[in-house]
Amino acid sequence: MSNFKRIPNGSVTTPRGFRAAGVTAGFKRSGAPDFAMLVSDEPANFAGAFTSCTFAAAPVQVCRKRVLTTDTIRAAVINSGNANACTGETGLANAEATCVLAANKLGINPSDVVVSSTGRIGTQLPMDTIKKGIELAVAALSDDGGRRAAEAIMTTDTVPKSAAVELELDGVVCSIGAMTKGAGMIDPSLKVPHATMLCYITTDVKISNLLLAEMLSGNVADSFNRITVDGDMSTNDTVIVMANGLSGAEVRPGTANAELFRAALLQIMQQLAREMVMDGEGVTKFVNVEIFHARTREDAKLCAEAVANSLLCKTAWFGGDPNWGRVVAALGYSGAQFRPENVDIFYDGVPVVKAGGDAGTPEEDLVDIVRKREFSVTVDLHDGDESYWVWTNDISYEYVKINADYHT
Known part of the structure; x- marks a missing residue:
C-alpha cells in the first residue's frame, strides 16, 4: 500500500486500542442517545483546537487547560443536550467534576480526561444525569462502539458522521478514525490551542504533541475553518486528536511519513467537514x-x-x-x-x-x-x-x- 484508503464503516474505534460507547443518559426528552465516551487503552498524546468565541463554554476552558498542562490523556466524555456554556463558576466546576467522575470509574487520573458538551446555552448541567451517563457508558465501552458514540453526540444532525482511513508507514498498517457532529451554529474559527461542531480524531500512530498540534492547526485551516452553514460561531467548537502509538509506527517531523500522515489526516477532516455542510439544518444545496x-x-x-x-x-x-x-x-x-x-x-x-x-x-x-x-x-x-x-x-x-x- 503506497498511499491511504478509506475504511468502509470506519469510526473512532477503528485504530488499535480505542473503545467507545454511546448511551441514553436522559439529556434529551426524545430518549435518543445523548452521552458518549471515548477511551484509549494506553496514554495518548493529543492536540486540540477550540472556538475563538469570547463566551467559550466551560468544557472548552477545561480542554484548553489540558492541552497546555497535560502530556497525555486517556478519555473523552461528551454530552449532547446541554452546552454548559455561560454557566459561570458552577458550570466550570461541573465540567471538572465530570472529569473526576469519569476518571474514578475508569481508574485513571482526572487530568487524563477531556470533556465536551453541546446543546442549549445557559443552563447548568444536571449532574445526576452526568453520573448516570458515565456509569452506563463505562459499562458499554466496546472496540466497535465508535458508530454508537457518533450517534450519541448528535443534536439537530440527521445522520451520525464517522470516518476512518488506513495507511502504511514503514511497512506497518495503521489508521486514523474520527467522528463529528454539527448541523447548525456552524461557522468555526478554531485556534490551536486555545464548532456547534465537535470532532474527535483517533490514531494508533506514535506522534509528538508538538507535531500533532502543528498538523492539526494547518489542517483545521483547510477543513473546518472553510465551512459555514449559517455564519454563527458556537461557544463549544472543539477538535481533539488522540494518538496512542499502539501500531508501532512513528511519525517524525520532516519525514515522508509525516507528509503522508498529514495528508491522510486532512482527507478525513475534509470529508467530515463536507458531511457537516451537507447535513446542515434544512440544507438542500x-x-x-x-x-x-x-x-x-x-x-x-x-x-x-x-x-x-x-x-x-x-x-x-x-x-x-x-x-x-x-x-x-x-x-x-x-x-x-x-x-x-x-x-x-x-x-x-x-x-x-x-x-x-x-x-x-x-x-x-x-x-x-x-x-x-x-x-x-x-x-x-x-x-x-x-x-x-x-x-x-x-x-x-x-x-x-x-x-x-x-x-x-
Whole structure:
C-alpha cells in the first residue's frame, strides 16, 4: 500500500486500542442517545483546537487547560443536550467534576480526561444525569462502539458522521478514525490551542504533541475553518486528536511519513467537514465558493466568506434563483480590494458575469445549475495570484423552523 484508503464503516474505534460507547443518559426528552465516551487503552498524546468565541463554554476552558498542562490523556466524555456554556463558576466546576467522575470509574487520573458538551446555552448541567451517563457508558465501552458514540453526540444532525482511513508507514498498517457532529451554529474559527461542531480524531500512530498540534492547526485551516452553514460561531467548537502509538509506527517531523500522515489526516477532516455542510439544518444545496486571482489571500478570503454567508445568496440558491446580483453585492461589501470592471463569475464553469456585467448566458441555463443538489460559484477577480475556497449551503424554510423551535 503506497498511499491511504478509506475504511468502509470506519469510526473512532477503528485504530488499535480505542473503545467507545454511546448511551441514553436522559439529556434529551426524545430518549435518543445523548452521552458518549471515548477511551484509549494506553496514554495518548493529543492536540486540540477550540472556538475563538469570547463566551467559550466551560468544557472548552477545561480542554484548553489540558492541552497546555497535560502530556497525555486517556478519555473523552461528551454530552449532547446541554452546552454548559455561560454557566459561570458552577458550570466550570461541573465540567471538572465530570472529569473526576469519569476518571474514578475508569481508574485513571482526572487530568487524563477531556470533556465536551453541546446543546442549549445557559443552563447548568444536571449532574445526576452526568453520573448516570458515565456509569452506563463505562459499562458499554466496546472496540466497535465508535458508530454508537457518533450517534450519541448528535443534536439537530440527521445522520451520525464517522470516518476512518488506513495507511502504511514503514511497512506497518495503521489508521486514523474520527467522528463529528454539527448541523447548525456552524461557522468555526478554531485556534490551536486555545464548532456547534465537535470532532474527535483517533490514531494508533506514535506522534509528538508538538507535531500533532502543528498538523492539526494547518489542517483545521483547510477543513473546518472553510465551512459555514449559517455564519454563527458556537461557544463549544472543539477538535481533539488522540494518538496512542499502539501500531508501532512513528511519525517524525520532516519525514515522508509525516507528509503522508498529514495528508491522510486532512482527507478525513475534509470529508467530515463536507458531511457537516451537507447535513446542515434544512440544507438542500451544497455550494462550493471559489475565489481566484485576488491581490492577497485575505482579499480572497473576505470575498469567499461574504458570498458564502450572504442570506440573500443562500435564499436565492434555495429557490433555484441564479440572481448573480446578490453575489456581486456580497463581493462589493466584503471589504476586499479589487477592480469591479475586471470581475468574472461562473456557475459550474458557465459564465454569469463578464468584466463586471452580465455575461449573456440565458437564465434558463443558469436555473438548471442552481437547482442541482451541488454546484460551484467561481469568482475570478483578475487582480493578483491568491485564491481561497469555502463550502457552504442554502437557507431553507426548515432552517428557520428548526431554530425557531429549538428553545422549546
